Amino acid sequence: MREVVVCTRQELREKGQLVVTVSDRPVLVVEHEGQVRAVDNRCPHMGFPLHRGTLHDGILTCHWHHARFELSGGCALDLFADDVPTYDVTINDGNVAVSEAPRRRDERAHALDKLDEGLEHQVSLVLAKAAITLDERGAHDAALDRAARFGVGNREQGWSTGLSVLTCLANLRPHLDPAARPRALFHGLLDVAARTAGNAPSFEISPLRDVDDRPERLLGWFRRLVETRSRDAAERVLATAIGRGLPPHDIATMIFAACNDHRYLDEGHILDFATKAFELLDHLGWDAADAILSSLVAPLARATRMEETSTWRTPVDVAATVAAATPDFLTALAAAKPPPPRGWYGHAEVAATALDAEPDETVEVLVKHAAEGVPAQDLSAAIAYAAALRAAHFPTSNQHGDWDTVHHTFTFANAVDQAVRRFPSPLVARGILDAAGSVYLERFLNVPKRPLPDGNHDPATTQDLLATFDVHGRVDDAGQIVAALVAQGQAQAVVRTLGSGLLREDATFHEYQILEAAVRQWSQFAGRPEGGHVLVGAARFLAARYPTVRSRGQTFDIAQRLHRGEVLHDLDE
Numbered sequence: 001m002r003e004v005v006v007c008t009r010q011e012l013r014e015k016g017q018l019v020v021t022v023s024d025r026p027v028l029v030v031e032h033e034g035q036v037r038a039v040d041n042r043c044p045h046m047g048f049p050l051h052r053g054t055l056h057d058g059i060l061t062c063h064w065h066h067a068r069f070e071l072s073g074g075c076a077l078d079l080f081a082d083d084v085p086t087y088d089v090t091i092n093d094g095n096v097a098v099s100e101a102p103r104r105r106d107e108r109a110h111a112l113d114k115l116d117e118g119l120e121h122q123v124s125l126v127l128a129k130a131a132i133t134l135d136e137r138g139a140h141d142a143a144l145d146r147a148a149r150f151g152v153g154n155r156e157q158g159w160s161t162g163l164s165v166l167t168c169l170a171n172l173r174p175h176l177d178p179a180a181r182p183r184a185l186f187h188g189l190l191d192v193a194a195r196t197a198g199n200a201p202s203f204e205i206s207p208l209r210d211v212d213d214r215p216e217r218l219l220g221w222f223r224r225l226v227e228t229r230s231r232d233a234a235e236r237v238l239a240t241a242i243g244r245g246l247p248p249h250d251i252a253t254m255i256f257a258a259c260n261d262h263r264y265l266d267e268g269h270i271l272d273f274a275t276k277a278f279e280l281l282d283h284l285g286w287d288a289a290d291a292i293l294s295s296l297v298a299p300l301a302r303a304t305r306m307e308e309t310s311t312w313r314t315p316v317d318v319a320a321t322v323a324a325a326t327p328d329f330l331t332a333l334a335a336a337k338p339p340p341p342r343g344w345y346g347h348a349e350v351a352a353t354a355l356d357a358e359p360d361e362t363v364e365v366l367v368k369h370a371a372e373g374v375p376a377q378d379l380s381a382a383i384a385y386a387a388a389l390r391a392a393h394f395p396t397s398n399q400h401g402d403w404d405t406v407h408h409t410f411t412f413a414n415a416v417d418q419a420v421r422r423f424p425s426p427l428v429a430r431g432i433l434d435a436a437g438s439v440y441l442e443r444f445l446n447v448p449k450r451p452l453p454d455g456n457h458d459p460a461t462t463q464d465l466l467a468t469f470d471v472h473g474r475v476d477d478a479g480q481i482v483a484a485l486v487a488q489g490q491a492q493a494v495v496r497t498l499g500s501g502l503l504r505e506d507a508t509f510h511e512y513q514i515l516e517a518a519v520r521q522w523s524q525f526a527g528r529p530e531g532g533h534v535l536v537g538a539a540r541f542l543a544a545r546y547p548t549v550r551s552r553g554q555t556f557d558i559a560q561r562l563h564r565g566e567v568l569h570d571l572d573e
């Protein structure tokens with residue numbers, strides 16, 4: 001590698017240390033214990049100039065947060081800081097020369113190692129730097145794989161909301177501004193780290209040997225074991241089914257059947273986790289099925305079954321209504337006439353019934369349409385649309401916490417819709433009735449019903465939309481602007497902007513979840529008014545929760561500036 005003469009040996013001896021510029025980067029050259037060393041002068045933690053630090057016994061200590069670095073190789077002793085890049089030095093004819101670039105290292109491998117450290121020790125800046133480097137080097141999928149396996153392997157309690165966030169953001173990636181993609185990876189990594197911290201590791205359960213592995217037998221066992229909350233035994237049956245090479249559709253049927261054996265488990269989160277786990281496998285590949293899917297069993301076995309709660313029982317016994325209608329619904333789907341040749345467009349009509357009618361009327365409508373040949377996936381989309389409208393019609397006079405109620409139903413209904421599309425089966429389609437039941441149960445949150453924005457609004461821009469997220473309470477403004485942008489044909493830009501807005505915030509699980517679900521539904525309804533209404537509902541939900549402190553964004557910005565080689569602290573100015 002080419003090198004540059006930066007000083008004489010004599011000059012260095014006289015001054016002890018020098019800061020020189022090499023290829024536009026500040027480099028600290030020091031003589032220590034008879035050796036000349038050169039390191040990047042910006043502390044890899046937060047950029048403080050290292051020449052202001054202390055050098056003793058081969059260790060350079062930064063004076064900002066006291067990170068320590070081994071001088072000759074640049075390795076950080078403290079895990080919150082990255083390693084400092086080092087330069088080759090040669091002495092010739094009394095001159096000190098420094099290589100034009102830092103010593104080469106495999107940046108991809110280094111970033112993956114740092115990603116592991118960041119996850120293990122919850123170091124946000126290290127994770128931000130790893131995300132930037134890995135995204136830049138086209139290693140997003142490798143990072144996703146590393147984080148997903150870490151997330152399931154280090155959480156004895158099984159699948160976490162962190163893994164859902166990671167998956168939501170991987171799914172949203174194509175819709176995001178390319179500049180926002182490393183930021184999205186960073187948010188996913190942070191949530192995985194946060195949800196594994198302090199948890200016991202999870203140990204693999206071996207499959208059954210010499211077993212009767214007919215799919216229907218394993219399906220029956222799995223459902224019965226989940227029914228009795230026998231977590232380990234159910235996990236062993238699942239491991240057996242995967243190990244015996246049952247097709248993904250059969251494995252999915254086992255899991256979704258158990259999700260639907262009771263009503264709306266854990267406010268719908270369990271079925272949504274299952275959907276996300278299969279979507280995560282789309283990114284990772286089926287080889288990861290055992291590791292990823294086994295993490296679903298613990299939350300599935302311990303979940304609250306909503307028919308055991310008074311909400312689903314009184315004053316209207318929604319659980320009983322759903323249970324009673326299930327056989328007719330499944331028979332109707334199985335014996336249905338051929339689907340309408342030009343497609344079916346009755347989603348808004350079914351949604352209106354689901355929003356305002358009694359539950360027995362809604363299930364009757366669903367059974368009738370199923371018998372007429374309307375595909376299950378259209379009925380699941382109609383109920384997901386109804387659930388999205390709850391957020392679009394949500395009056396701000398409700399309690400703030402009630403946003404979570406409409407959020408739960410919408411993300412559950414979307415998860416059912418995704419599962420029905422991917423794994424058509426009566427055992428999966430049953431969830432449509434649960435989703436309809438939940439839409440009914442939150443009818444009081446649309447009293448009075450906020451009208452849908454009509455889109456007849458002054459021309460609006462995506463900047464206007466972002467501005468609504470800077471002030472608390474601009475829920476209706478956000479909805480109006482989204483409607484106007486959609487009317488101007490800018491729905492794609494709305495999605496991108498909602499993504500950028502989300503990644504500015506210290507979002508919680510629900511914000512990632514709702515945006516991802518909304519984008520799914522918007523894509524399915526693309527070009528139809530229903531798609532715009534879904535975005536309005538999501539934007540109103542998000543506006544109700546913004547702005548946050550935005551500390552994640554600040555950390556990421558620091559990492560990005562360090563990555564670009566910018567000087568963060570110039571104390572000599």
Ligand code: FES
Nearest residue numbers: 043045046062065
């Ligand atoms: S330890 Fe050096 S900037 Fe924080």
